[in-house]
Structures are given as C-alpha cells and as structure tokens.
Amino acid sequence: MTEKYQFHHLTFVTKYSRFPKEEIALKRYNAMMEIGYEAIKLHVNEYQIIWDAFNKQANILWIKIIAGAILPDHIHIIIDCWDKLISEIVNKLKWYSAYTYNKIFQKKGSLRAKWYSDTFLDNENHLISAIEYIKNNHLKHQVEHKYVWWSTI
Secondary structure, three states: OOOOOOEEEEEEEEOOOOOOOOHHHHHHHHHHHHOOOOOOOOOHHHHHHHHHHHHHHHHHHOOEEEEEEEOOOEEEEEEEOOOOOHHHHHHHHHHHHHHHHHHHHOOOOOOEEEEEEEEEEOOHHHHHHHHHHHHOHHHHOOOOHHHOEEEEO
C-alpha cells in the first residue's frame, strides 16, 4: 500500500443490543432493561437505507467506504480516510444514518450505542483479512445470509 491510504475497520452496535463490560455501565444497562428498554434490531428492509446514508455521508466527508456488512445488531465498514479524524467520521456517519432512518420510519433517538470499535489496517494483508472477516461475520453470529447486507467496491 502506498502512503496515501489509511484504512480503518469500524464496528458499530445498535443501541441496547449488547451489554457493556464496564461494571457501572453494565449496572445502568441492566436497570434500563428492567424498566422496558428494548434492543434495537435492524430489519432487512432497513439495510439499504442505512447503507445509502453511510455512502451519502462518506461522499460529503471525502472518504471512501471500501466494504461493509450490516447485520441485525451491528455494522462493520472498512473506510479509507486519509487525513481525517476517525471520531469525527464516526460521529457524522452515526448521526446521519440515524437522522435518515428516523425521518423515513418516523422514529426518534439514536440507533447505535455510543461506543464503537476502530482497527487500523496497517498493511495489505490486514486489509484483505478484514474484508474476509466482515464478509463472513454472519457465520460467527449464526445469522442466516438472507439477514445480512454485504457490499464492496
């Protein structure tokens, strides 16, 4: 890879879909579940809307989405974002996809948990491995292929 590329593998989980590992956050999560909060699970008919929102925001941010997979409770994307702050990219991707989703489905609030995972892909082998990982991630989570959205450039 040349120096003009900076690839990141980002993972977002939907709100309340997974419990946090930190003790205080876990207590808060458990309390919310006890009072009726429900995990957000995306449906197959919503995937295209989320994917289109990600791509529209990526164009605005001048970044490129290399590959991505959407499952009911989490999303993986690989981006090329040379000279950009990951936190800014993540915030704008999450905000715009939630804005679009809420507008279309007449809902309110965020879709995703506040935390996210970012793995810097520092060489071509790492990039190829990450693409294969997200392409087959549904197998790890035992999600049927028909409930997965997969795309690559």
